Amino acid sequence: MSGSTTGAVGTVEVPEVVPELVIISGMSGAGRSTAAKCLEDLGWFVVDNLPPSLIPTMVDLGARSQGAVARIGAVVDVRGRSFFDDLLASLEDLERRGVRLRVVFLEASDDALVRRFESVRRPHPLQGEGRIVDGIAQERTLLRDLRGEADLVIDTSDLNVHELRAKMDAQFADDQEPQLRATVMSFGFKYGLPVDADLVVDCRFLPNPHWVPELRARTGTDEEVARYVFDQPGAKEFLDQYADLLRIVTDGYRREGKRYMTVAVGCTGGKHRSVAMSERLAKRLISDGLETVLVHRDMGRE
Template sequence: MIADEARRPEDTTVTGEVLIVTGMSGAGRSTVANALEDLDWYVVDNLPPQMLRPLLDLAGRLGGQLPRVAAVVDVRGRDLFAELPAEAQAIRDSSNLRVVFLDASDDVLVRRFEAVRRPHPLQGNGTLVDGIHRERAVLAPLRESADVIIDTSRFNIHQLANRVSDLFADAEAPAHALTVQSFGFKYGLPPDADLVADMRFLPNPFWNDDLRGLTGEDSDVSEYVMAQEGASEFLDAYATALRPVLAGYQRENKRHSTVAIGCTGGKHRSVAMAIALVERLKDVPGVAVRVRHRDLGRE
């Protein structure tokens, strides 16, 4: 009696979104899981169906810290997988649940398994095709009841990630996060920079006794840098050039990038220009821009 009471559907109540990701082996579950994580979903891979409600119970007790939970459940769970339809229906009664089913044609699945040289989880002593056919039979009822079916036969991993973003991204969240980072060349290039711009074509405020002890965050230094020949022209041109790049990053589902702005020591010119560039880019649609000064404060 106590065990039955603990398993009642109404005991598992989650106010956020819940996804069960399932489908054919080789259809792209790992790609979907990674894409969901990039969209800030909390993802658990290869979860036994019996652990779904304890997971959602935990999410509910965390008070909104896990508002979007996704669980990848598939035939790797073997005999445990048979309970997925019943568990999913129980969760539907008390949660905002969607089941996502990934599929692909048999010939595509064969090519993918052959490429990674791994056996099908249901292959046993039979052939790869035997395993695929067994899995289709097992999953047929689940496919019929799925909320979303994605056929990945013609998708590469980037196209599949874009499809996931279209379906499950938070409409209010920016599609791309851009970090504009100042740095000093004498301390080395930022290893994670996607693009690098060099401000050493501008006069160095370090040689001005009134500005040496200040930084590019100070208005005196910023005004000095921006007053130099070529500074405004560079800023205008670079901001204009970055706009189609950022739009392309969004189309390609590249969710993070870093633009590095360098000068000799990372204290004056690069700092002032990074701040000014952020101001020029903060209205780019779908992009959240922040500034970071890597070497500010170094001696």
């Protein structure tokens, strides 16, 4: 398939790139959401609960994106016979068109599924007025044929979230080790803690440049302010030792399959000390080879 654009000199053919497609399905409670999140973290475009009849349309849109959407993951929740028939018809159509297609089926034992539903105190979507095990049995029957069509079946009965992620990474990470990405965020305690912080650093043990008249209007990005902050007793030692600690933490996060880490660095107003410390800390992480984004949440609010 190909598209075209028309300009003053004529028509230019723009080839369409048919995206790779992965269907994620399986038993409720077996880890579909975790598997989908893993694909998303690996750079896939993931759509949750996409009606099967719309899967070919999604692939067509991806093909017209000129490579911007090269890999699509679709989470399919099959709970009815007609729904399943639509899925099979869509998959057969895509295979005839040469789409590279894989089906991932997640399952788990009845005992494991019952424990998971009971732990979150939610009913199985198919149990109706019956028991959890009744809903599980009905779903197994509905999914039997799809399981037989699957390219990859993963039994999550004895897997934790990190182990399931590792299995997905092994299949879809393109032989590249999944990367940990860091965000270093300065903030002011008087504006509240960042809700997405994994680690919080408090720089209020250092003297505040706010009380130095010639520094008050400046920020921690200014060299004069940074020099003042790091000339204080304990500032450089804190930076060195906390950077060493983060190396231990990031190594552990990688082993556990964590993809994102947010380090929040705070002072009173988020203008001087936390900004200067965040700047230096982000440089340390980058020098260690960690993809790092620097954000100054509250700088400029005063």
